[in-house]
Amino acid sequence: MRYWLIKTEPSTWSWQDQVLKKITHWDGVRNYQASSYMKEMKKGDLAFFYHSVHEKKIVGIVEIVREYYPDFTDETGKFCMVDVRAVEALxxxxxLALIKSDPRLSHLSLCRQSRLSVMPIDELSWKIILEMENKT
Structure with missing residues (x-):
C-alpha cells in the first residue's frame, strides 16, 4: 500500500461533500506531475484529504477505490482520474503550519511545491502526521 495527499478547495469540493457522496471520482487534475502520481495510485491506497486555499489543513482520509481512467471533464483527452471513498475524518x-514546523517532514512536496494538487507521502511521514493529529 502507498500513501498520498490530494488537495481540494473546500468551496469547490469539501470533506463534507466527500462524506455525503461517499465514493466519487477525483477529476479536474491538469498538472502533468500530479497526473503522473495519479497513474501510480492503486486500489486500496490511502490519501490524506487536504483543504487548500484559506484552510490549509488535512481534514480526512480517503481510499483509492478505482485506478486511473479517462477524465470525462478533460476535452483534450490527455488527463485521467481515480475514484476515492471517504474513510474517516480527522x-x-x-x-500546513504544523507540518512545516516539523523538520522530519521538510522533504514533502507539500512543503516544497505548494501548488501541486496530488503528491506521494512516504509511510514514515504518514505516521508522523497521524501522530500530530492525535496530539492537537
Missing amino acids: PHPVS
Missing part, C-alpha cells in the same frame, strides 16, 4: 485537522 477529529483534529493537521495544519
Whole structure:
C-alpha cells in the first residue's frame, strides 16, 4: 500500500461533500506531475484529504477505490482520474503550519511545491502526521 495527499478547495469540493457522496471520482487534475502520481495510485491506497486555499489543513482520509481512467471533464483527452471513498475524518485537522514546523517532514512536496494538487507521502511521514493529529 502507498500513501498520498490530494488537495481540494473546500468551496469547490469539501470533506463534507466527500462524506455525503461517499465514493466519487477525483477529476479536474491538469498538472502533468500530479497526473503522473495519479497513474501510480492503486486500489486500496490511502490519501490524506487536504483543504487548500484559506484552510490549509488535512481534514480526512480517503481510499483509492478505482485506478486511473479517462477524465470525462478533460476535452483534450490527455488527463485521467481515480475514484476515492471517504474513510474517516480527522477529529483534529493537521495544519500546513504544523507540518512545516516539523523538520522530519521538510522533504514533502507539500512543503516544497505548494501548488501541486496530488503528491506521494512516504509511510514514515504518514505516521508522523497521524501522530500530530492525535496530539492537537
